[in-house]
Amino acid sequence: MKKIIFTALCCIFLTAGAFAGDYVIGGGDALQISVWGSPELSLSTTVRPDGKISIPSLGELKASGLTPKELTGVLERELAKVIKTPIVTVIVTGMTNYRIFVFGKGAVAGVRTLTRETTLLEFLSQLGSMENADMENAYLVRDKKKIMNGFSKLFEKGDFARDIVLEPDDMLFIPDNFDNRVSIVGAVIKPATVPYREGLTVMDVILNAGGFTEFAKESDVEVFRKNESGESSKISVNAKDLMKGDLTRNVAIMPGDVVVVKERLF
Numbered sequence: 001m002k003k004i005i006f007t008a009l010c011c012i013f014l015t016a017g018a019f020a021g022d023y024v025i026g027g028g029d030a031l032q033i034s035v036w037g038s039p040e041l042s043l044s045t046t047v048r049p050d051g052k053i054s055i056p057s058l059g060e061l062k063a064s065g066l067t068p069k070e071l072t073g074v075l076e077r078e079l080a081k082v083i084k085t086p087i088v089t090v091i092v093t094g095m096t097n098y099r100i101f102v103f104g105k106g107a108v109a110g111v112r113t114l115t116r117e118t119t120l121l122e123f124l125s126q127l128g129s130m131e132n133a134d135m136e137n138a139y140l141v142r143d144k145k146k147i148m149n150g151f152s153k154l155f156e157k158g159d160f161a162r163d164i165v166l167e168p169d170d171m172l173f174i175p176d177n178f179d180n181r182v183s184i185v186g187a188v189i190k191p192a193t194v195p196y197r198e199g200l201t202v203m204d205v206i207l208n209a210g211g212f213t214e215f216a217k218e219s220d221v222e223v224f225r226k227n228e229s230g231e232s233s234k235i236s237v238n239a240k241d242l243m244k245g246d247l248t249r250n251v252a253i254m255p256g257d258v259v260v261v262k263e264r265l266f
Contacts, residue, residue: 134176224259
């Protein structure tokens with residue numbers, strides 16, 4: 001019974017410790033090693049740069065490159081030479097081997113080392129402004145395989161069903177949204193280029209640019225759009241009617257559109 005109860009406790013503690021099954025211990029990681037019924041053999045320790053730890057009565061053992069579960073097995077086999085039926089738990093209390101790689105031009109590229117179990121949404125929230133990121137075409141690579149395409153439903157719409165726990169050495173590709181940005185030029189207060197978002201309309205873009213200048217020809221707004229073959233088309237919009245409340249011509253904006261507000265001659 002004692003063995004069964006403690007085994008259950010081990011499972012709880014290992015689950016609470018980040019990546020009990022999959023996390024690979026590395027140099028600099030902090031470990032809490034507990035030996036049931038033998039407090040003199042229990043200790044908190046840090047994995048040295050050479051990957052080893054020192055255990056009372058056992059001396060030096062290699063911990064780097066092992067998961068907590070694997071290290072538990074090693075310790076139990078070695079301690080069996082010293083005490084009868086040893087029961088060991090290993091908890092990673094501080095991580096240095098939890099690296100996430102970010103590449104692409106939509107976020108600052110680099111390697112980030114996490115100190116605790118972190119979800120994709122938590123990680124994205126730590127990257128700062130994502131205004132220039134193309135979240136729709138971003139993806140997650142694990143073990144050289146794409147396991148998730150598109151982060152917009154999670155990051156922009158709060159679809160938490162798509163939130164997953166990141167694992168050490170995961171790679172995030174976050175491209176720039178340059179080709180999808182929407183530009184507005186001409187007789188507006190603040191000509192600008194803005195990120196595309198689903199549901200964006202021509203009126204949204206105009207308001208984002210601060211509205212019309214006093215010289216704007218509000219009845220003559222044009223939306224230029226390229227199709228897949230690169231050919232351009234033009235959509236004329238009477239924004240003056242839109243301003244009066246007629247939203248039937250509030251054209252839906254597509255990625256890459258250019259909105260031009262013409263000026264009156266006098």
